[in-house]
Amino acid sequence: MRGRIFIGVLAIARVGLFAALLSSCNREQSRFPVEVTVVSDDGEPFAGLPVTLGGQRVVTDGAGRVRLRVIGKEGAQVPVEIMPPEGFKLPSEARSIILRRIVRMDNHSRRMLPIEHTVRLQPEKRRYAVLVKTSVGGLPVEVFGTERATTNTAGVAMFTYEGRPGDEVKLRIATDSKPELRPQNPQTTFVLGARSDAYIMKERFMLPTPPKKRKPKPIHIRRL
Secondary structure, three states: OHHHHHHHHHHHHHHHHHHHHHHHHHHHEEEEEEEEEEEEOOOOEOOOOEEEEOOEEEEOOOOOEEEEEEEEEOOOEEEEEEOOOOOEEOOHHHOEEEOOOOEEEEOOEEEEOOEEEEEEEEEOOEEEEEEEEOOOOOOEEEEOOEEEEEOOOOOEEEEEEEEOOOOEEEEEEOOOOOOOOEOOOOEEEEEOOOOOOEEEEEOOOEOOOOOOOOOOOOOOOOOO
């Protein structure tokens, strides 16, 4: 009989210990207010984008923002899943947040502030301005062999080019119609930057110096 009573007490103790451990784990987990904002890298908000955070799937409002509470332990890393719209990509550094308590004291009361996380989507392609300055008009300007502009009477041409950051672009001024110019068909290359920018190509053409005409020797006529 005593053995049964001892076993029963031991079982109760185990249940109590398990309940205490479970209660301790639950106390370690909290609800963290989180605010995620999705914008372009120039600050334009993206509305209606699905965002998954801590297993919860929500959609951004007109300001590109979602507000929710995430359950977890302080210091835990929670992945942020966003489906970028066509033509944009998600930067690698914006794919997770760390749960942390941010508390502000107001009139002797504590208020928990939301964890603010801004995701700036990057465009896969950008627009760049290209300016060509020469001293000759009527010259085609080519990019990878395709004509994009022609120099005006002042020898200037300007156009925009759309490309991926990091791409190398080859620019050429075609002088086939003016074989007397030097140099012939000058070209340059430049690498597209991470941000939209302007690129300038300057070329000063020279004309070959015409040969000097020899003065005819004077003719002396002798009288007979």
